[in-house]
Amino acid sequence: MPIRLGANRYGKAENRVVRIHRDTARHEITDLNVSTHLRGSFEAAHTTGDQASVLPTDTQRNTVFAFAKEHRVRPIEDYALRLARHFVDTTPAVSGALVEVEEYRWNRIDGHDHAFTRDGGWVRTTAVDVEGDTAVVTSGVTDLALLKSTGSEFHGFHTDRYTTLAETRDRVLATSLTATWRYRSTEEEWDAVHADVLTLVARSFAHIHSLALQQSLFGMGKTVLEAHPEIEEISFVAPNKHHVLVDLSPFELENSGEVFIATDRPYGLIEATVVRE
Numbered sequence: 001m002p003i004r005l006g007a008n009r010y011g012k013a014e015n016r017v018v019r020i021h022r023d024t025a026r027h028e029i030t031d032l033n034v035s036t037h038l039r040g041s042f043e044a045a046h047t048t049g050d051q052a053s054v055l056p057t058d059t060q061r062n063t064v065f066a067f068a069k070e071h072r073v074r075p076i077e078d079y080a081l082r083l084a085r086h087f088v089d090t091t092p093a094v095s096g097a098l099v100e101v102e103e104y105r106w107n108r109i110d111g112h113d114h115a116f117t118r119d120g121g122w123v124r125t126t127a128v129d130v131e132g133d134t135a136v137v138t139s140g141v142t143d144l145a146l147l148k149s150t151g152s153e154f155h156g157f158h159t160d161r162y163t164t165l166a167e168t169r170d171r172v173l174a175t176s177l178t179a180t181w182r183y184r185s186t187e188e189e190w191d192a193v194h195a196d197v198l199t200l201v202a203r204s205f206a207h208i209h210s211l212a213l214q215q216s217l218f219g220m221g222k223t224v225l226e227a228h229p230e231i232e233e234i235s236f237v238a239p240n241k242h243h244v245l246v247d248l249s250p251f252e253l254e255n256s257g258e259v260f261i262a263t264d265r266p267y268g269l270i271e272a273t274v275v276r277e
Helices: 043-047 057-070 076-090 190-207 213-227
Strands: 015-021 028-040 094-104 106-108 116-118 123-131 134-148 173-183 231-240 243-245 260-262 268-275
Touching (some): 057 076, 076 190
Antiparallel strands (some): 094 123, 173 231, 231 268
């Protein structure tokens, strides 16, 4: 049977860009992790080793850093759009470009003008995919830690001979959430929408009386789509961070849902996308 090259792409992964704005005595810091991925007419590079159409990954890295100086890096959606469009518009062999950006947050120390401490919480993300004149922006968040100490149940599930899990009407529900949402256009108020989506997700998680993590995810997604018509769909990846009640009876202590072991693995992994009709 004939053998041919299938789908392929290449790029420069995880360029760590720290941009310090020194326009005033009060400095601003933006801390990014940027990955570029190019696709197009690169068959010859694979089949014969001909590099004539290949833009080196080293050049992609240089462009990432140069754009951090020549253009604004916030919001990260605009920065990623500029990069992706640049690669498509200026490199003849490139038909499409995907630029992924993670933004790490820093907080000021005591309001100091140029001293910061790294925020260990959630990470803001975006992925911009440009193909010709079309661009798709998908933004999101990773490592959004959510926990509710009650208001969650899990019962009535299917069982078989290997089932040992007890039903519960009251449990700790916790996750380290990854959420991504796809915009309908490339002209949005990125910062404002991102902040509001996070608020809506957290608020929905808190207020939904959950019969399953799946139910919580759907309710969170439904709330976001109802509030933001500019978002086409939203996806969740939610590890169920199990909290196991500790047996304190050997010490003649009663544990009424107060002391738990927080396990890191194995864990249930729930994934769902909420879309419009």
